[in-house]
Amino acid sequence: MNKWNTTTTAAPQGRDVEFPKGPEDTISALRWSPVANHLAAACWDGKVYIYDATTTTSTDTIKGVAAITVGCPVLDCDFSKVSPT
Numbered sequence: 001m002n003k004w005n006t007t008t009t010a011a012p013q014g015r016d017v018e019f020p021k022g023p024e025d026t027i028s029a030l031r032w033s034p035v036a037n038h039l040a041a042a043c044w045d046g047k048v049y050i051y052d053a054t055t056t057t058s059t060d061t062i063k064g065v066a067a068i069t070v071g072c073p074v075l076d077c078d079f080s081k082v083s084p085t
Helices: none
Strands: 002-005 016-019 027-032 038-043 047-052 063-069
Touching: none
Parallel strands: none
Antiparallel strands: 002 016, 027 038, 038 047, 047 063
C-alpha cells in the first residue's frame, strides 16, 4: 500500500491515508474533485486512477473505484469544474 499525507482542504485534513495497490509506475499528478471526495491520480503506467475517500473508515484506507486506460504516460489530470445538470 502507498501512504499519502493529506493537507488540502478537500481531503480528510492532515491525516495519513493508505491507497490500495494501483499504479505500477510513478504518479505524475493528483487532483481532488471539487464536488465529491474523489481523488484522481495520473500515472506513467498509462492510466488515470480514481479513488473514493468517502469510504474511509477508522483504518484510513481509500478505495479504488476506476482505472481509465489511456495507453501512454499520463502527465496531468483534472476534474470538470462544471456540475452536471
